[in-house]
Amino acid sequence: MLEATPLTEGWTLRHGGQVLPARVPGCVHTDLLAAGVIPDPFLGRNETEVAWVGRREWTYETELRAASGHEQTDLVFEGLDTAAEITLDGQLLGRVRNMHRSHRFHATGLRGRLAVRFASAYTEAGAVRDRLGERPAAYDEPYQYIRKMACSFGWDWGPTLVTAGIWRPVRLEHWSTARISRVRPLVTVEQGAGAVELHVEVERSRVEASLGVEARVGGRVVRAALDGSSGVVRLRVPDVRLWWPRGYGEQPLYDVELTLLHGEEVLDVWRRRIGFRTVELDRRPDAHGTGFTLVVNGERLFARGVNWIPDDVFPSRVTRERYRRRLGQAAAAGVDLVRVWGGGIYESEDFYDACDELGLLVWQDFPFACAAYPEEQPLRGEVEAEARENVVRLMPHPSLVLWNGNNENLWGFRDWDWERRLAGNSWGEGYYLGVLPRVVAELDPTRPYTAGSPWSGSWDRHPNDPAHGTHHSWEVWNREDYADYGLTVPRFVAEFGWQAPPAFATLARALSGEELAADSPGVLHHQKAADGNGKLRRGLERHFAFPEGDFDRWHYLMQVNQVRAVAAGIEHWRSHWPVCAGTVVWQLNDCWPVTSWAAIDGDGREKPLYHELKRLYADRLLTLQVRESGLVLAAANQGAEAWTGVVRLRRMSVEGGAVGEARVELGVEARTVGIVAVPRELEPAGAKEFLVADADGLRAVHFPVPDREVPYPRPEFDVTVAPGAVTVTAHTLVRDLLLQADRLQPEARADHGLVTLLPGERVTIGVRGWQTPDPAAARSALYCMEPAG
Structure with missing residues (x-):
């Protein structure tokens, strides 16, 4: 049976005569930061103080002592950032130049000092540029000449912190006879049944050995012989439960296991989770x-x-828990699709696992x-x-579409x-x-x-x-x-x-x-x-x-x-x-x-935009829109059920009174948008009026002029507090009320963003992490629209 030995301990970081403890997985900057060599580049203007780090060579070293009774040992790096030379007791194992892929080296019988020497990414990129010629880019950094996370060279929201290091796990793999080198799962749905094709490739140490595989999924078991070093195993799972994006259904996941056998001896096992669903992209002209x-x-x-x-x-600092927290925030805001942008990386399995479980579609x-x-x-x-x-690597994930x-x-x-x-x-x-x-067409025709x-x-x-x-x-x-x-x-x-x-x-x-x-x-x-x-x-x-x-x-x-x-x-x-x-x-x-443009800031705090996304991305959305025909109410219904009810329309004065009112019937089929014309007599006239539409706890507000022209009244409201809650009761129009909970206490979080209250209305804002509730403090952290001047 293949045995894996993680290489996480005993690493050092060497630069010149300086030797520092190193963490693997990790990177140069985090090791220097832990050792107190550099200040935190996220604070103040320290980013510029550590720019020298990206211009130097760095070497990671450890002792390789693991012995094995197996026929073969491989040294496997899941990720090296980026241009590096790997040696063992001075013997060259290989050179690499790509952060976005793994690397495997034969290390059978080898022991001694393992060294990974990283060249500066600037040096590597400069050499490629000198060889191939200049190419234009949006930023004056050489990220297009090296297969490295582009935004480590800086972006219009990111710092320039060009790092190096063993950024993903490294291990020794010991094996005999054969190992699984690749499994390519094609997962489809055919007439209500799940169809799985496992395209298997193996590496052999003994060519003459007879090999077989056993595959399991959804209670089905299939065995097959391997002819040479590859083969295909097909399974059919009847009556599968479909995987759906969040808001459309559940996210059932199935364990799939493929075992490599030599007779009855288990040589290696490959395990993943899959989901059964179909995906198409409709690009037809219309x-x-x-x-x-x-x-x-x-x-x-x-x-x-x-x-x-x-x-x-x-x-390397982004943990499984952090992925889950951030993607959980996305799901809680009504998001159903996450686009992994091209200036970054192919994320770790933890990212896609979380998306599978949360029902978040992934555009990669x-x-x-x-x-x-x-x-x-x-x-x-x-x-x-x-x-x-x-x-x-990413094919098993049903979230990837x-x-x-x-x-x-x-x-x-x-x-x-x-x-x-x-x-x-x-x-x-x-x-x-x-x-x-x-x-993609060759390897993953299902997407x-x-x-x-x-x-x-x-x-x-x-x-x-x-x-x-x-x-x-x-x-x-x-x-x-x-x-x-x-x-x-x-x-x-x-x-x-x-x-x-x-x-x-x-x-x-x-x-x-x-x-x-x-x-x-x-x-x-x-x-x-x-x-x-x-x-x-x-x-x-x-x-x-x-x-x-x-x-x-x-x-x-x-x-x-x-x-x-x-x-x-x-x-x-x-x-x-x-x-x-x-x-x-x-x-x-x-x-x-x-x-930046973010809804969640760099410390993980939710900006008002985050809370607004909850409204904008809810299954049901009310909005007042100006069309050529005049002002209309649009009711977007992405829910599975028809939306029927009554909308209350009020033409209001900013001074607090209702100028006109009407009720209109709402009937919107599932997954459609209903459009209702606003009666002409309810359209607000001038800067002192606005229109409010309310239905089923949802609200849309339309002001016909920019805020700078609106004569807002001086806001008057009462504030009461209780453990975990701040309640605001309005006596005037209070537009875009915002409780900035982190001003009360840095750890505090509010469950509301911007809220507009009419006279006599109230809102209770939940607050977590505020240890000493106080009405005066709460009032000082509340902001809203005020009269000009």
Whole structure:
């Protein structure tokens, strides 16, 4: 039986004459941080103080002593970051240059000092660039010349912390006769029965040995002989329970086990969990252009998505529990699709296991983002090898429903002056339209592939044409007002978003000792977007008076504006289902404390946007929309049951009275959107009026003018507290009330985001982690809209 010996103990990190204890899995930065050699790069402006780390060579060493009675021993690295030379007692075992794949070396009978010497990623990338020539990119860092997590070189939300290390587990594998080298499971559903094809490959130490395999799944057992070093085992499981995305059904998972046998002797065992479901991507042309609709088990979906970046700039720190916590937050917000963005990594099994269990669909980018990538060696072979390995590694997961070739590179070639600058040099098209679709078609024909995001499906159209395929909406945020989301109906919005600073407690921890201001040195350092604060200001001034010199007010209004922007997009696009078939918010999470587009900040605190997503991504959503015909109420129903009831419409004065009222019948079939015209006499007139729609505990509010023109009354409300709760009772209109619980205590969390109260209404906000409830403190942590000036 194959035996595995983890190599986690006794590692040291060597640089010059300095020897430090090392943690494996880990990386150089975390080891230096633990040893007190460098300051925490997440705090203050320490990022710049540790830039030297990425420019040096580093060596990890340990003693290899494990003995074995087996015929063969392999040294297996699941992940090395990135360009490294591996030696054992001075004997070269091999050289590697790809963070995104595993590496295996024969080590039978070898003992002694194991050393992994990492070159600087800058040195490796520079050598490839010198050999293959310059290629354009969105950032002035050489990430396109090395198969490494691109965002470790910095992004418009991330720090530049170019690290190295043994970032995934390493072990010795001892085996005799044969071992399982690869299992490729094809899982489908045929006429209500589950069909499993296990394509098995083995490595032999004895060619003449007769081998067989036994496969088990769902109570079914099949045995088969292996002819040579490969074979196929087929099982049929009748009456399987289908795996569904969250909100559409349950997520039953089945254990599958494949045992490699020599007679009755067990040589090796492969185990995974699978789920039975079908997935299609409907890209048929129609009257509106070219669709992009996910279809799971025959059910057409409006995808309620978020973009995922690595949850830490040092991925080895992301544990199974942290994946579960962050993805659990996504599921609790109504999310049903997570896009693993192409500037990061193929995540660990823990990520996809959590998605399988939570019913979160996974859209997986191949790791290419915002750059022209050379297609020559040594990169081309590495790209194909990593794609082959990771496609097979991730195939068992039913949550994985889409492979995507790249992020924004097809768009970049067309719009970012790449074509002229490249002058005919390779740039990645051969990967996205050649290598990657070929690999997916060969190894994983059960899932769809798309060449990129955005991608219109053909060079005959603009890559980011909103009428065809996937669309990234970045003119809004970069140049336009978020009201402009309402001007188009893309077929699938794969990226859009708006920035806001992190929670107050997150900033206070990261910038301890600094007097916080919108333009203070630390706040600006933790803002990585080009002209980020300028865009924040211009975006705010379209709707609010800018609060000069008032950091607390600036912080609050930036959160409000982020919520308003994302809501403007999702409400509009959901109201146009099925023409628009999904929105994927940029972004769910952060990898450090930073002003960004995230809904959950770098310390794991939920920003108001997170709570707004709960409303926007709920099965039922009420929204008031301005159409050519006038003001309409759109009721989006993604639930499995029809939505019937009565909507109460009220034309209100900001001073508190009702100007007009009506009740309209609501009848919306399951998985559809109902549109009801608002009676003309209820449309608000001028800055002093607004419209409120209420039904089944849901509310939509429409103000006809920007907030800066609304004569809000001075808010009046009472505050009472009890253990775990703050109750606010309004005496006037209180718009966008927000309890910033982390101002009460850094560990405190509130269960509400922005809330609008009419006179006489009340809301009780749950608060966890607040040890000393106090009404005065609660009032000081409450913010809302106030009169101008």
